[in-house]
Amino acid sequence: MWRKLSTRNWRRISIVLVLAFTMTMPVSAQNQTYVVQRGDSLSRIAARFGVTLQSLITANNLINPNLIFTGQVLIIPATGGPVTPPVRTYTVRPGDQLRFIAASFGTTWQAIAAANNLVNPNVIYVGQVLVIPATGGPVVPPPVTGDIYVVQRGDTMFKIARMFGRDVYNIARANGILNLNQIFTGQVLVIP
DSSP: OOOOOOHHHHHHHHHHHHHHHHHHSOOOSSOEEEEOOTTOOHHHHHHHHTOOHHHHHHHTTOSOTTOOOTTOEEEEOOTTSOOOOSSEEEEOOTTOOHHHHHHHHTSOHHHHHHHTTOSSTTOOOTTOEEEEOSOOOOOOOOOOOSEEEEOOTTOOHHHHHHHHTOOHHHHHHHTTOSOTTOOOTTOEEEEO
């Protein structure tokens, strides 16, 4: 029933499927997408599509324009118009936890973890850009008051509290930590 298809036939089938798929997709007069290929750079992609490097960076909310990866889908802005990013994002700040970020957007930490493919939702880092599923309101980041400390290997909540001369439970409360034994290297803590 099934016969072996040559490479040429596979290419034909692939082209037909891609054309059929793209014809069913809504056409946008403003933006298009591009999948980053091996060896690409933002400046090459910008030149290829005739857009400015800055508009490409803005359209994709890129914090580090030197950091793109193969398979990443980029928004290519239409030339000459304002660019609106298709998704909301949030940049993690000191003291943030996924559940607080979720609450400020009116969503769940599980939805944010799923949208960002987070293996461990307890591991987020300052400067990380999270995609926020479109289910909530405006962001109101929690205020950061006090000193900032980055957890080092071998640290415990009690050791940190003793180092700063503070009550361990106040530090835990300020950072939304429910289990004093669940801190990790690199975690940023606010020391009230």
